[in-house]
Amino acid sequence: MENKTNTIKMALLGLGTVGGGVYKLIQRRSDGMEKNVGANLEITKILVHNMEKKREGVDASLLTDQWKDIIEDDEIQIVIELMGGIEPAKTMILEALHAGKHVVSANKDLIAAHGKELLDAAEEGNCDFLFEAAVAGGIPIIRPLKQCLAGNEITEVIGIVNGTTNYILTKMFEDHMDFAEALAKATELGYAEADPTADIEGLDAGRKVAIMASIAFHSRVVFSDVYTEGITKITSRDIEYAKEFDSVIKLLGVARNTEKGIEAGVYPMLLHKDHPLASVRDSFNAVFVHGDAVDDAMFYGRGAGEFPTASAVVGDIMDVARNLKYQCNGRISCTCYRDTPIKSFDDVKNKFFLRMQVANEPGVLACIAKVFGDHKVSIARVVQKNATKEQAELVIVTDVVKEYHLKDALNELQSIESIKEVSSVIREY
Amino acid sequence: MENKTNTIKMALLGLGTVGGGVYKLIQRRSDGMEKNVGANLEITKILVHNMEKKREGVDASLLTDQWKDIIEDDEIQIVIELMGGIEPAKTMILEALHAGKHVVSANKDLIAAHGKELLDAAEEGNCDFLFEAAVAGGIPIIRPLKQCLAGNEITEVIGIVNGTTNYILTKMFEDHMDFAEALAKATELGYAEADPTADIEGLDAGRKVAIMASIAFHSRVVFSDVYTEGITKITSRDIEYAKEFDSVIKLLGVARNTEKGIEAGVYPMLLHKDHPLASVRDSFNAVFVHGDAVDDAMFYGRGAGEFPTASAVVGDIMDVARNLKYQCNGRISCTCYRDTPIKSFDDVKNKFFLRMQVANEPGVLACIAKVFGDHKVSIARVVQKNATKEQAELVIVTDVVKEYHLKDALNELQSIESIKEVSSVIREY
Known part of the structure; x- marks a missing residue:
């Protein structure tokens, strides 16, 4: 036998x-x-x-x-x-x-x-x-991180790791659907579940970020360490601006190993079209890794099915x-031999795309600029559009700022009468 | 101690x-x-x-x-x-x-x-x-093929596996350089060696194709089994047409496991811009893999340095x-447990992009079509341009045909007086 x-x-x-x-x-x-x-x-x-x-x-x-x-x-x-x-x-x-x-x-x-x-x-x-x-x-990512790239100090892992949301955002971008329409299409095709919360709110992606960050940075990151924000607030109008800025909008899982600790989050981001992740379409997934030796690497394929x-x-x-x-089972087990602190998300630095409706009157921009300045938020770019006699749409892209500075600035803006609405707050890669 | x-x-x-x-x-x-x-x-x-x-x-x-x-x-x-x-x-x-x-x-x-x-x-x-x-x-590819994707029957491995030629083709495509100019730039930056033959003639890529094919298909493929063709004949004019066809031109290493044997070659190809390999720019490398379970996957990063x-x-x-x-050295050694024959390159099937200068007179196209038809080459698309009174540029894209049928057809075309020159013969993915 x-x-x-x-x-x-x-x-x-x-x-x-x-x-x-x-x-x-x-x-x-x-x-x-x-x-x-x-x-x-x-x-x-x-x-x-x-x-x-x-x-x-x-x-x-x-x-x-x-x-x-x-x-x-x-x-x-x-x-x-x-x-x-x-x-x-x-x-x-x-x-x-x-x-x-x-x-x-x-x-x-x-x-x-x-x-x-x-x-x-x-x-x-x-x-x-x-x-x-x-x-x-199906994408090989854990073995590559644990073995092939083991000689690297990995500083960044960024992934499109949820196929449902990438499908939705692709449809919004390429076929001009709005979010509800694209979600319906995803449900019809079986990409989205009956209750799509875990996908569209970034929870599913957040779990994958926790696992990847733990492996990449040799330090345990659990799901509750990961800040998550979904794509339900992304509008067709945001997509239009992204196109104007030669960018796409993607739901990214972002993990960084910085001097002050590990950052881990999931949120939609504007991403320039030349970035390798920008061309990841439909329900495909991809993980982009930066290491001190390998430089940039990316792993692309089917994330589900x-x-x-x-x-x-x-x-x-x-x-x-x-x-x-x-007879060598257990040969590669836990590789979390460090104990790096998790950075508070408030201290994470990002660039922001802000779309707001403001009164079309002199001094509004000066007023906004002052609030931002007071909160250490510096402005990289301003676009004004769709101005009627009363109202205009203002798009502001900030430089890299701390999350809490931006939050404080936005809070203060709310008390200013000539700012009618902050319609979108989206991070930019 | x-x-x-x-x-x-x-x-x-x-x-x-x-x-x-x-x-x-x-x-x-x-x-x-x-x-x-x-x-x-x-x-x-x-x-x-x-x-x-x-x-x-x-x-x-x-x-x-x-x-x-x-x-x-x-x-x-x-x-x-x-x-x-x-x-x-x-x-x-x-x-x-x-x-x-x-x-x-x-x-x-x-x-x-x-x-x-x-x-x-x-x-x-x-x-x-x-x-x-x-x-x-630096791109993890051997371990992913041997381990992560081991559950697949892999049918196709296509790679941009030479950074020098990808840099040259990117410069030709994006900065309108001709081949000589782009090569000079690559040499200046240290991407190309003093004798660039191994890179620009596809020999370096051919060696990598042999190794990848051996691992992917579990059957030994050596360098001398790999058909190689370089990029020295690619002209700015070919690049222009590629753009018109929503495509790029890339030097691809192509390995396929078909019912009639293993195909292995390196040659420039027109590749539609939506293919994940099309956005691999500059000196970056990438390997695209198709398996029966994983579907499409791609590995991207720095191929040298x-x-x-x-x-x-x-x-x-x-x-x-x-x-x-x-104490488990030798755990993963040779995985070539099959003995699949190598297909003669003459029997490999490809689509072709053909650019030729012809006499601008009635009946030329009919004549070409007849030669092609006689050799089982069917035509997918014809574009005529730059017609003067005497001469016109004709671009023909064929359907999938066997290499030797195309070769025979081209040989016969040379004896026809109204065909002044076959300027380019480039495969299309």
Whole structure:
């Protein structure tokens, strides 16, 4: 039974879109697997909620709704967690690692909140805990950061890491849709979920930023450290101005390692069209990295979807298989060996694009300039448009200023009668 | 002497641009190294040609011009080969691997020709032989292909993998320079070498294509399997047409795994501006990959230079260090477990952009169309311009045709009197 001993048995937790993709991809790749990683891979159990549900193409005898069938099965060496959410995923992963089983997961919510606990458990048990699929789907980013770019002091990681919002912003930019229309289109195509909050408010991207920043800067960043702001307030008018400024508007996850600590945030930004991230269209994702040796690098591809995500999961599984062959599991575990403070978002510096409606009367600009000056906000550019007899639209682009200075200035502007409305406050890269 | 035992000693072969970068980067990263990979890294010997040359910032006591000082030093565990060229690099690497020393190399010429022999030697000795820096400099591409994307059947790898030619083509496109002018500029800036042949004739890119294709398709492709064509014939006029067709012209390394074998070539191509590779400007490199699971992915960054290349080399060194810690060297070696035939370039299919000067008289187009039809070349588009009384410029874009059909058609066109000149033959992506 030589073949038997050369087979690694695995359990799948969850058989949704990604779980189904992983199941199919493992089967599709079975031919070359042993030659490539030294062993065959076999999914022998699949944990599902609903045993009654019809599942096309899946061997029904593998299904179970009992976690103990898996955790107590000593033959299972790898647990592939694709359920998502904090619990019961967290408990199951910890139990698996404590039992000496290796774990591959795509669970960004869990890792962004409890990564340290999970990686510690893996390290204790000399187990692999890999999660390439948790950030930017199919795009290789975790292994490149942990290994290929390990010789760098990475100072900046900027990503378009949410496909739904990038699709929406692309439609607004290229097809002149407004936000509601573009969101409806995204929902129709299945890019946006029934409740799109996590996507359009930047929460999903924020979790990925936490994970990437932790790896890039060797210091733990959790989701609650990440400032998040979504794209719901972006209007067609903002997009028009972006075009006029040779820029696009993208929802960016921004992580920087500065002298005064780590900055981590997600927010829409005006980005000049020559920046490599500016040409990332539709539901594609990309992560831009700056390191002191490599200079600029970018990783581009599909950030979600059945097979792109399965690609990352199966890559991880094959790495675990190689580690099993060479008995070196746990070879790359937590790389957070520093304890860098997180900078308060108030102290983060940004340029701002401000669009406001003001009374069309002499002295308004002088008045605004004084308020800004008082708050150390210096102005890089002013454009006035759409002036009627009573009112005009004023666009001001600031120099780099601290968030709290800008906030204070905007607060003071509100008390000035000739400023009718601050319509948009968008950061500029 | 705990510190001593926890230090991995290394030898550097070559102290040119990249060697100097690696030396400096290893020193710059010394602080976090042990925490990151479990050991300190120390370069204890450096092989150089000229012992007399003054070398700023390098400890002169490390220098030697004797290979035996290194190969016979049992304390040296890693040899970093950055001399380039076939010999003596090949002999030294083989001797190092046979002596149980791990090797990191950036030598594309050598690997594209003798990769199998080197990887076999590494495998025999359970040694690591890593060469991330040999393809696209600082851009992580080999590890992503071997590991992250291992779950894919990769069908296409297309790269802008030569910075010199991409810089020249960018200058021609954006600044309206002609080829000679752009080459002169590249030389002035140090992007082009005194003898630029290897760059502008596509040889350098061809070596990288051979290496990438071997890894992506799990089947050995050597440099002599790669068809190469350079950019010296590209004119400003071709660039003008590319713009008119919403395209750019890029020197692309193209590798495809088709049912009838592996295609591997390097040639200039018209590429639509919406393709992610089209926005890769100046001396930047990028590699675009299509896999059956991941769909499209792209890796972008600096393909050359002191520190970008050192970034890749040091990443490899750190991986060897981790393997030493876990005693799993040789964990990822040759992954060419298939033996796919190389397709004759004559049988490769491409679209073509053809620019020709023809007599301005009735029936010429019909005549050309007949020749093309006789050779199974179908025409997608025809544009006529610059017509004088005697002569006109005709641009024909073909559908996808076999290389040899196009070649035969062009040969026959030469015997037709009303065709004055075929000025350009450029493939279209």
